[in-house]
Amino acid sequence: xxxxxxxxxxxxxxxxxxxxxxxxxPPQASxxxxxxxxNGMGNQAAGFPALxxxxxxxxxxxxDAFKSKERANATMAGMAAPLTGAEMAALSDYYAALPVAPxxxxxxxxxxxxxxxxxxxxxxxxxxxxxxxxxxxxxxxxLGVGTQFPRLAGQPAVYLAAQLNGWRDGTRKTGPMGLxxxxxxxxxPAQITAVTAYYAALPANPANGAKP
Amino acid sequence: MRHMKLNPxxxxxxxxxxxxxxxxxTGAAWAQTPAAATFSPPDEAAMPTGPFGEAVKLxxxxxxxxxxxxxxxxxxxxxxxxxxxxxxxxxNSSPMWAAYVAYPAYRAKxxxxxxFGQRLQGCFRFSENGKAPPLDSKVxxxxxxxxxxxxxxxxxxxxMAGRGYPKLAKPAAAPSYQRGQVVYAQxxxxxxxxNGAGAAAHxxxxxxxxxxxxxxxxxxxxxxxxxxxxxxxxxxxxxLAGTLSTQQAWDVAAYIDSxxxxxxxxxxxxxAATRAKFHNNAxxxxxTAVNGHVLGAAxx
Numbered sequence: 001x002x003x004x005x006x007x008x009x010x011x012x013x014x015x016x017x018x019x020x021x022x023x024x025x026p027p028q029a030s031x032x033x034x035x036x037x038x039n040g041m042g043n044q045a046a047g048f049p050a051l052x053x054x055x056x057x058x059x060x061x062x063x064d065a066f067k068s069k070e071r072a073n074a075t076m077a078g079m080a081a082p083l084t085g086a087e088m089a090a091l092s093d094y095y096a097a098l099p100v101a102p103x104x105x106x107x108x109x110x111x112x113x114x115x116x117x118x119x120x121x122x123x124x125x126x127x128x129x130x131x132x133x134x135x136x137x138x139x140x141x142x143l144g145v146g147t148q149f150p151r152l153a154g155q156p157a158v159y160l161a162a163q164l165n166g167w168r169d170g171t172r173k174t175g176p177m178g179l180x181x182x183x184x185x186x187x188x189p190a191q192i193t194a195v196t197a198y199y200a201a202l203p204a205n206p207a208n209g210a211k212p
Numbered sequence: 213m214r215h216m217k218l219n220p221x222x223x224x225x226x227x228x229x230x231x232x233x234x235x236x237x238t239g240a241a242w243a244q245t246p247a248a249a250t251f252s253p254p255d256e257a258a259m260p261t262g263p264f265g266e267a268v269k270l271x272x273x274x275x276x277x278x279x280x281x282x283x284x285x286x287x288x289x290x291x292x293x294x295x296x297x298x299x300x301x302x303x304n305s306s307p308m309w310a311a312y313v314a315y316p317a318y319r320a321k322x323x324x325x326x327x328f329g330q331r332l333q334g335c336f337r338f339s340e341n342g343k344a345p346p347l348d349s350k351v352x353x354x355x356x357x358x359x360x361x362x363x364x365x366x367x368x369x370x371x372m373a374g375r376g377y378p379k380l381a382k383p384a385a386a387p388s389y390q391r392g393q394v395v396y397a398q399x400x401x402x403x404x405x406x407n408g409a410g411a412a413a414h415x416x417x418x419x420x421x422x423x424x425x426x427x428x429x430x431x432x433x434x435x436x437x438x439x440x441x442x443x444x445x446x447x448x449x450x451x452l453a454g455t456l457s458t459q460q461a462w463d464v465a466a467y468i469d470s471x472x473x474x475x476x477x478x479x480x481x482x483x484a485a486t487r488a489k490f491h492n493n494a495x496x497x498x499x500t501a502v503n504g505h506v507l508g509a510a511x512x
C-alpha cells in the first residue's frame with residue numbers, strides 16, 4: 001500500500017517535471033532537452049538515449065570521451081566541444097539526479113535468444129572465449145550496478161546496437177578494463193539484434209520489483 | 213567453428229605453462245593443459261516436466277541463487293554458480309556433470325569414501341558457510357536431480373575432460389601479497405570492491421564477496437591458494453578470463469586468501485591447533501601471520 005502510494009507520488013512529481021532531488025538545471029540543459037527530452041528520458045523514435053538516473057561519473061566520462069573523440073559521434077562531439085569541465089560535471093549531476101518514472105514490467109517475462117543471452121550468456125566457445133550474461137555486469141533486468149555499469153533497460157534498441165557496433169569497429173573505446181569491448185567483439189549480428197530488443201522492452205524503473 | 217581456432221590468448225597461456233615448466237623441472241606434475249571437453253550437458257529447453265522436472269528446476273534455482281532458494285542452509289551471500297559458472301555447466305569451471313559421475317570417491321579432506329550427496333554437504337558447510345542439508349532433504353534431492361540430469365549420457369566413473377579447474381603451473385616466484393595487492397587493484401576491485409565485499413544492486417548480489425563475512429569460510433576449498441589460483445586463472449576477471457599470467461593468478465590468490473573471513477567450522481578453540489590439524493600445508497595461510505595479523509584469530 002505504502003509502496004503504491006509512494007510510486008504514485010513519484011510518478012506525479014515526474015509527470016510535472018520536478019526533479020526528485022533538487023539539482024538546479026544548468027543553462028545548457030535546455031539544448032540537451034531537444035534530443036534527450038525535458039525529463040531526460042531520451043527519444044525512442046529517434047534513438048536518443050535516456051540520461052536520467054544514470055550514474056554521474058559514467059555520464060561525465062562519456063562527455064569527456066565525446067570531446068576527446070575516444071567515443072566518436074559527430075552530434076555529441078559538437079555538443080561537448082564548448083563545455084568546460086565544471087559545466088560537464090554540473091550537467092552530469094543534474095541528469096543523474098533526475099527521477100525515472102516507474103513503469104510496469106511486461107505482463108509475461110520475455111523469452112527467446114535475447115533473454116537467454118542477457119540472463120545466461122553464451123558459453124559455447126568455452127570458459128576463456130565465452131560471453132558472460134549481460135546481467136552479470138549490468139544487474140538483473142539491466143538496471144545498472146554502481147557507478148561504472150550503466151543501466152540498459154528501456155534504452156532505444158537502435159542506440160544500444162550502435163554502441164555494441166561502436167566497440168566492435170573501434171569508434172567507441174570507453175570503459176574500465178576494456179571489459180565491454182571484449183564482450184562486444186564476441187557478439188554476432190543476430191545476437192546484437194536479439195539482446196538489444198530484449199533490453200529496450202524492459203522498464204528503466206520497474207514498478208513492481210526489480211526482477212523481470 | 214569459433215571454438216576450434218587457437219586464439220592468441222590461449223597460445224600465450226600455453227607458452228606460460230611451458231615457461232614455468234622449464235624454471236621448475238619438478239613442477240611437471242603441476243602443469244596440466246586444460247583438456248578440450250567433449251561432453252555437452254543437455255539443453256535448458258530439454259528439461260523434463262512432471263515431478264522429476266520440478267526437482268531438476270528447483271535444483272537449478274538453488275544452484276544459481278543459493279541464498280534465496282536454500283536460505284536455511286546458507287550462511288553467506290554466495291551461490292554455487294559463483295564458483296561453478298553457468299549453472300554448473302561450464303567445462304573447466306568445475307562442472308556438475310563431470311563431478312556427478314565421479315562419486316562415490318575417497319576424500320582426504322575427511323578421510324572417508326564420500327557419496328555425491330556428502331560432497332555437496334561439504335560445499336554448504338564451507339563454501340556457503342552454512343549448514344549441511346540432510347541427505348534426504350528437499351534441497352539435497354533437488355541438487356542431486358539437477359546434477360544427475362546435467363550428466364545425462366555421461367559414462368559413470370569415466371575421467372571427464374573439463375572436470376574441476378585446470379591445474380595451474382607452479383609460479384616462478386613464491387606468491388606475494390604485495391604483488392597480489394597490485395593485481396587486485398588493477399583487475400578485480402572494480403567489481404569485487406577494494407574491501408572484497410562485492411556489490412549488490414536493487415537487493416540482489418551482482419558481484420560476490422571474495423573475503424569478509426559474506427564470503428566462503430576458512431574451511432572452503434577456495435581458501436587454499438592453489439584452488440583459488442586455478443579458479444581465478446581460468447575464470448577471472450569475468451569477461452577477460454585467461455588474461456592474467458600464471459604468476460599474477462598465484463599472487464592475487466595469495467592476496468585474497470590473506471584476508472579475514474568466517475571461521476573454519478571445524479575450529480577447536482585454538483587457531484594453532486586448528487591449523488595443525490586441518491591446514492598444515494603451504495597452500496593455506498590460516499593461522500599464519502600476515503602483516504602482523506594472525507589469520508583466523510579474528511575470524512568473523
